[in-house]
Amino acid sequence: MADDRKLYLGPKLRVLRRELGLNQTRMAEELGVSPSYLNHLERNQRPLTAQMLLRLANVYDIDIRNFVASTQEGAASALGEILSDALVRDIGIARDEVLEVAENYPGVSEAIGRFYRALSDLRRLPEQVTAGPGSVALRHAPIDWLRETIARAGNHFAELDAAAEIMSAALGDDPGAMQTAIRARLKDRHGMAVQIVREDVLAGTLRHYDMHRRRLLLSERLASSGRLFALAYQLCSQEMADGIAAQVARAEPPDEDSRRLAGIALTNYAAAALIMPYDRFAKAAEQSRHDLLLLRTRFGVSMEQLAHRLTSLGRTGARGVPFFMAKLDRAGQVSKRFDGEAWPFARLGGTCPRWDAHGPQLPDAVQTQLIETTDGRRFLSFTIGLPGDSGARGRSVIALGCEAKHGTRIVHADGIDAEKAAATETGPTCHLCERRACPDRALPPVTRALDLHGYERTAAPFPFRRV
Template identity: 35%
Template sequence: MIQTRLGTKLRRLRAEQKLTQAQMAQQLEISPTYLNLLEHNQRPITATVLLKLAQRFAIDVSSFNMDDETRLVSDVMEALSDPLFDVHGIKATDVREMVGASPAIARAVLTLYQAARRNAVPNAAAVDTAPGELSYLPGGMPSEEVSDFLHANHNYFHDLELAAEALWKANDLTLENLYHGLIGVLSKRFSVAVDVQPADAMGNTLREYRPLDRVLRISEMLPLSSRTFQLASQIALLGSDGEISALMANGKFTSGESEHLTRTALANYFAAAVMMPYARFLEAARATRHDLDVLQHRFGASFEQICHRLTTLRRPGEEGVPFHLIRVDVAGNISKRFNGSGIQIARFGAACPRWNVYDAFATPGMLRVQVSQMPDGSSFFCVAKTISPIGRGARAKPVGARLHRLAIGLGCPLSYAKEVTYADGLTLDDPNILTPIGVSCRVCERVNCPERAMPSRNFKLVVDENRRGLSAYCYP
């Protein structure tokens, strides 16, 4: 049974078909009363009704996909949580109605907001903006277009998977000798030499391809897993440009920077597919019950590479566990995210501070486990761990210099937790182990969260100077 709010979409379809409720009900073989309940979200739309909709009106059932609508509601609500819009008193119910009635207009609102942020001028004299002014986000918008492109394709690119498989077959590659095998591919197929350079010679550059010299320079600071990844990524740029360009033709990019970032992301996707071949990796993930440490050793990959690859196992008929991934720094900035589990991830700021991806910074190198629940009742099983960015972990640092760390969060719907080894020993149906989380403070509906950093726009802030809640913005 489809337990989602699809009434507005159904009502819009009926209007487009110029049918009365009685006429549509007759075609769906249900009563007008029941159709009225469906249109007003008083009853869930069943799979049987969806099938009849597809048969009677020749529609693509995927157009009734609630995941995309839920994500759009979350994105628009987060955008409208900017203080710029406070005077309008917009509520979550208003946004849901707008998205349900006209998703195209909702996307247009989101596009306008993103453009406004991209073109806003920062105040050089102060960090904070005055009430009513636009928040300033330096850059970031090209990366948002990349994230949207990956999400629209479910982070799965079949043509690149096939290209990676063809590379293996044509060159007799093996996991045990993959690094040297890829050096051979670059030499024989592209006449490119690989030159591992001292750290001082490379500076802050980890990989540099010089097309005139046909030399690929790689920093010695890269571990073997990263060197292999960079070799495969360069092979994609040299040998799979056609596949990458064809995939990008379906995207919507507003700048050259967005296109370059997307091309890099697709080359990196190919690299991961080469290092962790789809069928072999999926089989290993299932056999080990997603033991990240074992998978790292088996495929010679880093923790982040393994986690990211797990989010790409979406081949029709051979799907893996639907994972989401988030990468953050200690300040809360999100530098990578992919939503494959259905969880809502912030787009315009830090995520909820109660996510275990932030707890990971308190215990560097230790895997943190969390069973979390969003305000809508959806629950997730999540693991998180800190990493050191490639090329920096082993380099000597001056006394007193800070260590640069990132944290990776990986999670799946709670219904899949039993397929993950880190859930062993947990009583997953015990409500006491749930950690209430949200998207971000500005859009969170949890009024009395002790970690609330700012007021929620969903409720009127009532200030009583004679009383104090769990935080300055909690309501006693």
């Protein structure tokens, strides 16, 4: 270790044990320690020694650097956002306290987050009631629940990956051959025909399964990548139904909408794992140095499907670059997000307008940006535009990003010195950002009082006091 700092990693050790499906007695036996000692480690009553870290690495084939690296920074950021709410802002909770809770009491952080989301829903309730009898209260709860569930799993579901990898081995590597093989498998094993139909026949639907006639109808509007994904989705829904249902049940969805949403999301995950099987895809990503355009062509997928898959490479012993991903519309609204290990923006609000993902992007050009957050951390962002389809007026943007230290593994970062190059200074989101000289600020920070004077006008909007 580079310093003498004691490592209290109890929550991470507990998560690892649960991911491996072990109880404390079994893990203690495999590590050669007593169950009571392991219990002390998990409860942060004892620090993790260098010897114990080496045992964990050898027994469970984990990357020590990834294990030791803090994964609670995102939780601390989200907790900080919650505690900046006007209801409790006057308490002035220090950042050190927030970090301590996030690091050592992740369950408390999650509970506070759930209470805050419930409070936010209640605050919206009068607006929904005013909107009329057709409005639905708490309409965003299932999506929020699903995002939390995926985040807790690190967007990696090992059992689904393993099952999809076995299925994929019999379907071929070439995307065209895979389409043909999936069609044949659907017909031979499940008596299901596949038809490409005119857009007006499906009336705005891109994929429809006719259960009575056992036909999968695909819109002519779907590109080749969309057709391949639709076929993979249907095959996984047939042959991996039990595994997906078990995964959904373990997540304990709170209502029927959440259960259905989780089923769809995990079937999408399985379909991506079928088209881009873990081992082959991870090796291709490393060997190509994450060349997004090459990988998109090789696996016959869309940029959105590719970016999503890159965020899911969390297999123990074979982890990929810990990417975060967002899909944004031209208004800057985030419609899809996977946080990775180091999402640098607000989780409960918008993103920073200085992030280039808000600007127009070309579909076949990757735009790279080096950004630096208010705490001095540096990130690389890779954005690419999506072609407009399905009658949508606005174009969306896919943004992938990671900590700048991974830049040598990514071809799109060539020529950028992650440590010395000038970086664009960004913040979490305007109402939480305390950069005083930002000319792009749209709102004052809620954590500071305004400092307005009639005799001067500052270059940056909304001048505020330092303390």
